[in-house]
Amino acid sequence: MREKTLEEYLNCPFHLAMNTLEGKWKFAILYVLLDKGTLRYKELERAIPDISTRMLVKELKHLEAKGVVNRKAYATVPPTVEYSLSTIGKSLKPVIDSISDWGKMYAKAVG
């Protein structure tokens, strides 16, 4: 069997998925959007205590670029921008549940 290159390791489906899950804040954003559906930027900020503007904007842009989050802007004053999960974003739910379930199981197992 052929050796896997570093490229293949890092661009494998696992890491592709991890791109939308890893880091300090992505889970919180996905969790809130899964729970609430559609939220304005400010509502997201309030729903995720302690996140900085910088990180919230950065992660939203990242998730939008990946097609996981939808962004809709309205020409109001003050501005209105709504964020929600795309269809593919919503499909992350069972993955997130699988990860969380293991975490619960692990917490019990190790005490």
Added chain:
Amino acid sequence: MREKTLEEYLNCPFHLAMNTLEGKWKFAILYVLLDKGTLRYKELERAIPDISTRMLVKELKHLEAKGVVNRKAYATVPPTVEYSLSTIGKSLKPVIDSISDWGKMYAKAVG
């Protein structure tokens, strides 16, 4: 409903599980050990091209400390140290599969 604190966000089951999955190399280590069962340190090193000694040692220690990996040392010369997955480590397989499956699906969906 009470507000979640930052602590609760970061020590939640999701992030607890992510501790054993995230980063550049943990997946490769888990993947190889799931596939091959038990491997000596040097065999792991050879099975994961481009990983540095530093990172391999560091991640193995981390995973061992989390109870995910077992380490067994023999008093030979040169040293023999065998690594394998613990029972709870093996239980990560369906989680890893779930993440990878989403990655495959995503790759098809976005082209």
Added chain:
DNA sequence: TGAAGTAATAACACTTTTGTTAGTAATGTT
């Protein structure tokens, strides 16, 4: 006129993660 509100952006600093290079101990093999 001035303050309040929303959705950002930019510059800089700090922290965490990862990489690089060099080296160690012990013994069997050449």
Added chain:
DNA sequence: AACATTACTAACAAAAGTGTTATTACTTCA
């Protein structure tokens, strides 16, 4: 006597991730 082998360790450097602070534009409300 020198060398290869294994499983590491330590010091330092670079890169990536995250945090802090200040600032913007526009309009409505006080």
